[in-house]
Amino acid sequence: MTETLSSILIVGAGQAAAVAAATLRDQGFEGKITLIGDETHAPYERPPLSKDVLAATPENEPAIDVKPIDFYSIADIDLRLGLRVESIDPVAGTAELSDNSQVMFDQCLLTTGGTARFIEAFPEDAPGVFYLRTLDDAHALRTALKYSKHLAVIGGGFLGLEVASTAHKMGVAVSVIEATDRVLSRVAPPTFSDWLQQRIVHTGLSLHLGNAPASITPPTDIKASWDIRLPDEHHIVADTVMVSVGLSANSALARQGGLDIDPNNGGILVNEQCQTSQANVYAAGDCTSQIRGNAAQASRLESWQNANEQARIAATHMLGKDPAPAAYPWFWTDQFGCNIQMLGLPEPDLNYVIRGELDPKAETPKFIMLGLRNDVPRYAIAVNAGGDLRALRTLFEKGVCINPNEFTDTSVTARAFAKSATAAHNAGQPN
Numbered sequence: 272m273t274e275t276l277s278s279i280l281i282v283g284a285g286q287a288a289a290v291a292a293a294t295l296r297d298q299g300f301e302g303k304i305t306l307i308g309d310e311t312h313a314p315y316e317r318p319p320l321s322k323d324v325l326a327a328t329p330e331n332e333p334a335i336d337v338k339p340i341d342f343y344s345i346a347d348i349d350l351r352l353g354l355r356v357e358s359i360d361p362v363a364g365t366a367e368l369s370d371n372s373q374v375m376f377d378q379c380l381l382t383t384g385g386t387a388r389f390i391e392a393f394p395e396d397a398p399g400v401f402y403l404r405t406l407d408d409a410h411a412l413r414t415a416l417k418y419s420k421h422l423a424v425i426g427g428g429f430l431g432l433e434v435a436s437t438a439h440k441m442g443v444a445v446s447v448i449e450a451t452d453r454v455l456s457r458v459a460p461p462t463f464s465d466w467l468q469q470r471i472v473h474t475g476l477s478l479h480l481g482n483a484p485a486s487i488t489p490p491t492d493i494k495a496s497w498d499i500r501l502p503d504e505h506h507i508v509a510d511t512v513m514v515s516v517g518l519s520a521n522s523a524l525a526r527q528g529g530l531d532i533d534p535n536n537g538g539i540l541v542n543e544q545c546q547t548s549q550a551n552v553y554a555a556g557d558c559t560s561q562i563r564g565n566a567a568q569a570s571r572l573e574s575w576q577n578a579n580e581q582a583r584i585a586a587t588h589m590l591g592k593d594p595a596p597a598a599y600p601w602f603w604t605d606q607f608g609c610n611i612q613m614l615g616l617p618e619p620d621l622n623y624v625i626r627g628e629l630d631p632k633a634e635t636p637k638f639i640m641l642g643l644r645n646d647v648p649r650y651a652i653a654v655n656a657g658g659d660l661r662a663l664r665t666l667f668e669k670g671v672c673i674n675p676n677e678f679t680d681t682s683v684t685a686r687a688f689a690k691s692a693t694a695a696h697n698a699g700q701p702n
C-alpha cells in the first residue's frame with residue numbers, strides 16, 4: 272500500500288462508488304474514505320428502476336441498495352448525501368462542496384455517472400414527460416403510469432424498450448418511436464433487431480421505426496395529452512411520454528479540475544488502471560472513456576458490470592496493488608418475456624451463426640446468436656440462454672477457433688461443445 276496515502280475522496284454515490292469503497296476496505300485500506308453523493312439515497316442499483324421497481328407498488332418495492340445500509344458505518348466510511356462536489360483541485364488535493372465546506376484528499380475517485388440526454392421538444396418539467404435515471408425519476412414515472420392510458424416511448428434502445436415492456440405489463444398501451452430504421456441499432460446485428468421488433472409487435476405494442484416526430488403538440492388547458500405526428504402520417508396521442516435517447520457522461524467536474532476528456536464522447540479519459548490524466552485522480556463507471564483490448568479508440572460503456580469492474584480496478588490500483596484484469600464485457604436486459612445477455616462488445620461485419628429457434632412468437636424463446644471473426648467468437652447475444660452463454664465464456668477469453676456447424680447443433684449441450692472446442696484449442700488442433 273502507498274505509505275503516505277491517508278485519505279480518499281469518492282465523488283458520486285452510485286454503483287461504482289459503493290463497490291470502490293468496499294474494495295478499499297477489503298484490500299486493507301485503513302485511512303479515511305469520504306463518499307459524497309448529490310442524491311439523497313445511499314448507493315442503489317439502477318437496473319431494477321426500469322423493471323421491478325417500475326412495476327412494483329410503494330408497499331412491495333424490492334430492496335435495491337448496492338450495500339446494506341449499515342455497511343457504511345460498520346466500514347467507517349463517511350457517506351455524505353444530498354451534497355454536490357462543485358470543484359476539485361488535484362494538485363492541492365482539495366474539493367469544494369455545495370455546502371461551502373472543503374474536503375482534503377490524497378487520492379480522488381470520480382464516479383459521477385451520466386445524465387439522460389434531453390430533447391428540447393420534451394422539456395423535463397413539462398406535464399406528462401419523463402426521463403429515467405434516478406430512483407426519484409422511477410417513482411415519478413411509476414405514479415404516472417398507474418393513471419396512464421397511452422405511453423409514447425421516444426427511443427428504441429435498451430432503456431426505452433425495458434420501460435415499454437414494463438408499462439405494457441402494467442396494462443398501458445405503448446407506442447415506441449425510434450428515429451433509426453431498427454431497434455438496438457448500436458448494439459445488435461440487423462437479424463437480432465428484426466427478431467426483437469417482431470416480438471414487440473407480437474406482444475401488442477405499436478412500433479414506429481425510421482420516424483423522428485415531425486410535429487409535437489404539448490398538452491393544453493383543455494387537452495391533457497401530447498400529439499405526436501410522424502413523417503409516415505401516424506398520429507400518436509399519449510398522456511405520458513418517456514424519452515430515452517442516450518446518456519451524456521457527467522464530466523464537468525473532471526473538466527473543471529483540468530483532467531483530459533475524450534473529445535469524441537465527452538467521457539473522462541482513463542487508462543487501463545482507471546487513472547485519469549492526473550495521477551492522483553481516478554474515474555470509474557458511466558463517466559469514463561477507456562481503450563479496451565486492441566481497440567484503436569477509447570469508448571464509453573454504460574453497464575452495471577463495467578461500473579463494478581472499473582471500481583474494483585481503480586480502488587486496487589489506488590492502493591499501489593496490481594488489480595486482476597477486467598472481466599470480459601457482459602450486459603443484460605429484461606424485456607418482452609426475455610432475459611437477454613450480451614457477451615463481448617459489438618463489432619461491425621461479424622459472421623453470425625444461430626443456435627436455437629428464432630421464433631418471436633414462442634412463449635419463452637431460447638437462442639444464442641454468436642458473432643464470429645475468422646471462426647473465433649467475438650460477440651454473443653443470448654435470449655433466455657444465460658447458462659449456455661456462461662459455458663461459452665471461455666471460448667471468448669481464450670480466443671478459441673470453433674466449428675460453426677458444431678455450435679448450431681443443439682443435440683450437443685453448449686457446455687459439452689465448449690469443452691471439446693477448448694480441448695482441441697489447448698491441444699493445438701484445428702476444430
Ligand SMILES: Cc1cc2nc3c(=O)[nH]c(=O)nc-3n(C[C@H](O)[C@H](O)[C@H](O)COP(=O)(O)OP(=O)(O)OC[C@H]3O[C@@H](n4cnc5c(N)ncnc54)[C@H](O)[C@@H]3O)c2cc1C
Nearest residue numbers: 283285286287309317318355356384556557573574575578
Ligand atoms: C433505468 C436503468 C436501467 C439500467 N439497466 C441496466 C441493465 O439492465 N443492465 C446493465 O448492465 N446496466 C443497466 N443500467 C446501467 C447501470 O445501472 C449503470 O451503468 C451504473 O449504474 C453506472 O454506475 P456509476 O456508478 O457509473 O453511475 P451512477 O450509478 O449513475 O452513480 C453516479 C452518481 O454520482 C452522482 N453525482 C454526479 N456528479 C456529482 C457531483 N459533482 N457530486 C456528487 N454527486 C455527483 C449522481 O447523481 C449519481 O448518483 C441501467 C441504468 C438505468 C438508469
